[in-house]
Amino acid sequence: MNRKQEETETPSKYMNQMIRQQQKQLLRLLRKAGVMPDERIEVRDSELLIGLFSQIRRLPEFAEDKKKAAMLMHAMDTIFKFPVSRATVQKIYYRNKDF
Secondary structure (H helix, E strand, O other), rough: OOOHHHHHHOHHHHHHHHHHHHHHHHHHHHHHHHOOOOEEEEEOHHHHOOOOHHHHHOHHHHHOOOOHHHHHHHHHHHHHEOOOOOOHHHHHHHHHOOO
């Protein structure tokens, strides 16, 4: 860490990337060991479900804090298995269309 990062105590982009990679590796190992099941709910109508979560994201509790909206997105991605790519899920989740 450089001096500026030490003062603000915010991890660099590189450190965030390394943390995410380690988290993914840990999840893979836990699933392989049978500690954490690899069961996600299959979704057929992706757009409707993602749209509903997107509506939750627009509640005042989430609108004030962008981290909470990102956490909701991550939780949705953890619980459900979508037949579309993660990029498509994010595009639907973050667009400004009402359902």
